[in-house]
Amino acid sequence: MYELFILGELMNNPMHGYLLHQILNGIVGPTRKVSWGAIYPLIHGMLADGLIEQVPDEQPEGAKQGRGKKIKTYKLTDEGRIRFFRLMEEPIPYSPDYELHFYTKLKNFELISKELQFLILHQYKDYLRYEIRHEEERLEYAGKDERIPGGEQKYIQIFFRHRLEKLRFDETWVMQLIESHRVDGQGLERV
Numbered sequence: 001m002y003e004l005f006i007l008g009e010l011m012n013n014p015m016h017g018y019l020l021h022q023i024l025n026g027i028v029g030p031t032r033k034v035s036w037g038a039i040y041p042l043i044h045g046m047l048a049d050g051l052i053e054q055v056p057d058e059q060p061e062g063a064k065q066g067r068g069k070k071i072k073t074y075k076l077t078d079e080g081r082i083r084f085f086r087l088m089e090e091p092i093p094y095s096p097d098y099e100l101h102f103y104t105k106l107k108n109f110e111l112i113s114k115e116l117q118f119l120i121l122h123q124y125k126d127y128l129r130y131e132i133r134h135e136e137e138r139l140e141y142a143g144k145d146e147r148i149p150g151g152e153q154k155y156i157q158i159f160f161r162h163r164l165e166k167l168r169f170d171e172t173w174v175m176q177l178i179e180s181h182r183v184d185g186q187g188l189e190r191v
Helices: 002-010 017-028 036-048 078-089 098-106 114-144 150-184
Strands: 052-054 073-076
Touching (some): 002 073, 073 078, 114 150
Antiparallel strands (some): 052 073
C-alpha cells in the first residue's frame, strides 16, 4: 500500500522523502503514524528496484534540511509507472488496512481508465458486503449466546449494530458512485 502511495504521489511531480512522509501521515490520520523507519527503507528499496530515481541535487552547497541532511528528491522511472498501473489493477487483499488501501487507489482515479475505476469500486462494494455479512452474523450470535451476561450483551449488540450501520452507509455511498459511473460515464465527478 505504501509503495502504491509513493508511486502515485510521484506520477505528477518529483518530491522529497520528507514531503512524502508528511502527506502519507496526513492521509492515515491523527491516531496512526507512519514512521521514518517504514518510509525510508521502502524508498531505498524502490531506488534499488529501479522504480524511482533521485533527482540530481540542485541545492547550493551547504543547503540542508532537518538534522543537517541535504534534501533528496525522487522522481518516477518508466519502470515505476508500469508498477504503479500494475498495483492499481491488483485486487486489494482483505485486511485491516483494506480501506486505507482503497482510499490510496481512489485518490489516484484521475490517472486510470473509467473501466478500472469501475472495477475498483465494485471490489470495494464486495469487500463491504463481506464485512456486512460478518457483522450480521456477529450480531445474531451475540443475541443468542446465553453465556454473555445480559448487560454486557446489550452493549455488544449496540456496538455491532453501530458498526453495521456504518458499513451500510459506506455501501450506499459506493453504490452511488457506481451508479453515477454507469449512468453518464462521468465517474466520480457527479457525486
